[in-house]
Amino acid sequence: MRSVKGDYQDLVDEISALLGAPATLEDRDFRLIAFGAHDSGSGFDETTLDPVRTRSILTRRSTAEVRAWxxxxxxxxAESPVHIPADPAAGVLRGRLCLPVRHRGTVHGYVWLLAGSDGPPAPVPAxxxxxxxxxxxLLADEARARADLGPYLLTLLAPESAESRASARASLGEALGGGGPYALLCxxxxxxPVPGVRTVPGAAALCLLPVPGPAGPRLAALIRIRTRSDLSPAHLAAGGLLAAAGPVVGIGNPVHAPDELPGAWREASAAARAALARPRLGPVAQWSEIGPYRLLAALPDSGPGHPVDPAVRPLLEPAHAELARTAEVFLDCAGQAGRTASTLSIHRQTLYYRLSRVEQLTGLDLHDGEDRLLLHMSLKAARL
Structure with missing residues (x-):
């Protein structure tokens, strides 16, 4: 049985022959799928391989900068061929003719041909x-085949048996191929309802985890990104999720392999919990930017069994909400009375009175570093 990749190669070779120019095929994420060989009779030689095309063939993908350009x-x-002029400053030594690869109104990839001259290109034959x-x-068929990866992702993230997770990890890895890196969103x-993959930009898989607690249930979204340092596709997908249902969205650190996804899910979930606890961190929060909540979110979700230090428990009663807020702002301001009073818009004497009441209620000494740490972390944990 002939492989789909073989079909792609045949079609690219056919286009190269029809237009008399070497062609390459990339998907819409600029990953190389196939490329046509140079024909010595076509007028092209090694000098036509400008740096951008050479890199694309050797690494099988283009950089984020090239894609943006x-x-x-x-x-x-585009619904018709697009002529792109040469730009030596960008590493594009020859012009390009881009043939959008479309199916039912959606662009699934691009066929690229090097222009033979700087003049206007000849019409593309039918x-x-x-x-x-x-x-x-073909690309649309492959996308549909990948669309139902949600069950594999769910098994990998949920507390299933080791055997089930291993099977899901293998199936997910085979379906995704070497297309990383990815970002996992919560x-x-x-x-x-779980949205369709096509409605979330860049989504490779979506699933719903019925997690108990104030932040559940949670939608997991596996998003293709260009590089580990460029999370813009993840933020684009997060914006779509916010528009659909208005939740907060947490983003874990980028990963390459399916076996890294459970760790990324813990990070994404922690970031979402932090955004719910501290709205200033959201509505989209990256795990790398939530500060102390990276540690605190490792605690169980708040609820009847949520641990609270006995010394701090009286301060967390509703009747003392203003004292708890004063203590948290004071500790957020590194114990600087002037900054704290200014932030709370109160007089310093009022601040000192409230802090003395905090010490009376908790038995903690706000001049002691460890007591301050215990109080600060307890107040932050209570937000989760």
Whole structure:
């Protein structure tokens, strides 16, 4: 049985022959799928391999900067061939002809051809565009085959047996291939049906975890990103989730392999809990930016069994909410009375009175570093 990759190669070779120029095929995330060989009779030689094309072939993907440069010409929404001029400063030594690979109104990839000259390109023959349409149908079929990866992701993130998780990890890894890195998102609480993969930009898999507690249930979204340092696709997907249901969204650190996803899920869930506890951190919160909540979120979700230090418990009663807030702001301000009074818009004497009441209620000494640490962490944990 012939592989789908073989079909892609045949179609790319067909387009190269029809247009008399070497062609490459990339998906919409600029990952290389196939490329046509150079024909010595076509007028192209090694000197036509500019740095951008060489890198694409050798690494099988383009950089985020290259992608952004080409996308500014409107290729992501184009319905017809797009001519892109040469730009030596960007490493593009020859112009390009981009043939959008579409299926039912959606761009699934691009066929790239090096222009033979700097003049306007010749019209693209209908058979070449028909080949692009066949490529689009193949890519769409592959996308549909990948669309139902949610059950594998759910098994991998939920407390299933080790055997079930191992099977899900293998299936998910096979379906995703070498397409990392990825970011895992946690939208919480999520009371809507699980959206379709196509409705969330860059989503590879979606699933709903019925997690108990104030931040559950939670939607997990596995998002394709370009590089570990560029989380813009994850933020784009988070924006779509916020618009759909208005939750907070936590983003874990990027990962490459399925076996890293449980750790990324803990991070994403922690970031979502932190955004619920401290709205200033949200509505989209990255785990790397939630400060002390990275540690505190390792505690169980708050509830009847949530641990509270006995010394701090009286301060957390509703009747003492203003004293608890005063103590938290004081500790957030590193114990600086002037900053604290200014933040709370109160007189210093009022501040000193409230702090003395905090010490009376808790038995803690706010001049003692360890007592201050215990109080500070207890107040932050109570928010979760």
């Amino acid at each position: 080409f996308e500014k010409f409107g290729i992501a929404t 058979p070449a565009m028909a080949a692009c349409a066949r490529i689009g149908a 939208a919480a609480p999520w009371a809507q």
